[in-house]
Amino acid sequence: MNLKNLLFEDKKFPLFLAPMEGVTDPPFRFLCKKFGANVMYTEFISSEGLxxxxxxxxxxxxxxxxxxPIGIQIFGHNVESMKQAALIAEEQNPDMIDINCGCPVKKVVSKGCGSALLQDIEKLQKMVAEVVKVVKIPVTVKTRLGWDMNSIVIEELVERLQDVGVQIVTIHARTRNQxxxxxxxxxxxxxxxxNSRIKIPIIGNGDIDSVEKAxxxxxxxxxDGIMIGRATIGHPWIFDExxxxxxxKNFVKPDVKELIMQHLEMEKNYKNEHYAVVSLRKHYKNYFKNIPDIKNFRQTLMDAETIEAVKSILDNYNEI
Ligand SMILES: Cc1cc2nc3c(=O)[nH]c(=O)nc-3n(C[C@H](O)[C@H](O)[C@H](O)COP(=O)(O)O)c2cc1C
Known part of the structure; x- marks a missing residue:
């Protein structure tokens, strides 16, 4: 399958939801899709864990x-593990496998995964090449500019990835050290x-938080497309905007209270009520933004322990 046909031909400018561990679970992805996200990925998945x-x-x-279209994102550094994990992911029949070469978190980097791979792009290229060879579906890569400002490798890296058959590269325009x-x-x-040698689609990522910036x-x-991460938290309708x-076209903001209840129910069905209530806490700040004197109200939502409690707080709030 050619991703160019799937993602870029009739949808002129696809909007991607960034993979975010602990945020972009299936319920949140459902909401983003409903609000117009064209392409998404799972949260990153450890190849060793798989x-x-x-x-x-x-x-x-x-x-x-x-x-x-959705991609399953995996991370790792061991070629054999990455090949096996890619095959396991492929069994789910996603539209693509995405390889994480950008995660800056210490726990990931210290094991040689994520953006640690940017310290040796020849090795990175070999690992990705092996994954491309072993699966039948398209492989994409998400990465950063380089390890630090003294080692920006992004152009050479994209050329190398293109050479081994990667079909899309998403670039978060920061270094690991940033x-x-x-x-x-x-x-x-x-x-x-x-760069005239680079022909594959490039998705830009980093700090898009408004329609104007996008x-x-x-x-x-x-x-060829943009990817949005943090600005979707508590604001999944940004794609529609x-x-x-x-x-x-005229944009109509959704009913935030209804959206929160729907989000909670889906999170509960996905895991359980406690998970649902805790998950939503990341979103309240943005769900209720730019509203005067909102702090106390938001705090009561943060303190709520059950879906019923959240519902009652929302029902009693008439300012929006
Ligand atoms: C909480 C959180 C979790 C993230 N998890 C992942 C992940 O699992 N895989 C990944 O490739 N990037 C991950 N990222 C990085 C984002 O995908 C994105 O590249 C980054 O946030 C920059 O985009 P933004 O400025 O639009 O947020 C994560 C970012 C955040 C804030």
């Missing part, structure tokens, strides 16, 4: 057909797009 059949890893493989600090520097993504990055850097702007 091979061991660890419950946490196996659970993350699951997705619904409604979410398609973690999430400072600002993403999209000019490096622009350089990749201007359109600015789309137009200025001519990426962007689409309405591009298509010159």
């Amino acid at each position: 091979i061991r059949n660890a419950e946490k890893s196996v659970r993350k493989l699951k997705f619904d057909n409604f979410e398609r 973690m999430y600090s400072g600002e993403a520097d999209w000019s490096y993504i622009g350089k990749v797009k201007n 359109l600015e990055c789309k137009n200025k850097y001519e990426v 962007i689409k309405c702007k591009v298509e010159n």
Whole structure:
């Protein structure tokens, strides 16, 4: 299958939901899809965990057909484990396998995974090449600019990945050492797009938090799509807002209270009530943003322990 046909031909400019561990579980992906996200990935899954059949890893493989096109994202550093994990992921019949080469978190990097791979891109290329060879479905890569500002490798890396058959590269325009600090520097993504050797689609990622920023990055850097992460938390309708702007349509904000109840129910069905209530706490800040004197109300939601309690707090709040 050619991803270019699947993702880029009739959908002119796909919007990707960024994979986010602990956030982009199936219920949240459902909401983002409903609000116009075109492409998404599972949360990252440890290749070693998959091979061991660890419950946490196996659970993350699951997705619904409604979410398609979807990629299963795996991480690791051992070639054999990555090949095996990719084959396990392929059995779920996703549209693609994505390899995480960008996670900056210490626990991941210290094992040689995620953005640690950027310290030796020849080795990274070999590992990815083996995964491409072993699976029948497209392989994509999500990565950062390099390990630090003195070792920006992104152009060479994308060339190498293209050479071994990777079909899309998503670039988070920061180095590993930056973690999430400072600002993403999209000019490096622009350089990749201007490199005449690079023909595969490039998805830009980093700090898109508004319709204006999305359109600015789309137009200025001519990426083939954009990926949005943190700005979707408590704001999954951002995709719809962007689409309405591009298509010159009127955007209607959803009913936030209804959305929260739907989100809670789905999280409960996915795992259990406690998980649902705790999961939603990440979202309240943005679900109720730019509203005067909202702090105390938000705190009561944060303190709620049951779905019934959340419902009662929402029912008694009439300011929105
Ligand atoms: C809580 C959290 C979890 C994340 N988990 C993953 C992950 O599992 N896989 C991945 O490739 N990136 C992960 N990321 C990085 C995001 O996909 C994205 O690249 C990053 O947040 C920058 O995009 P943004 O500025 O739009 O948020 C995570 C980020 C956050 C904040």
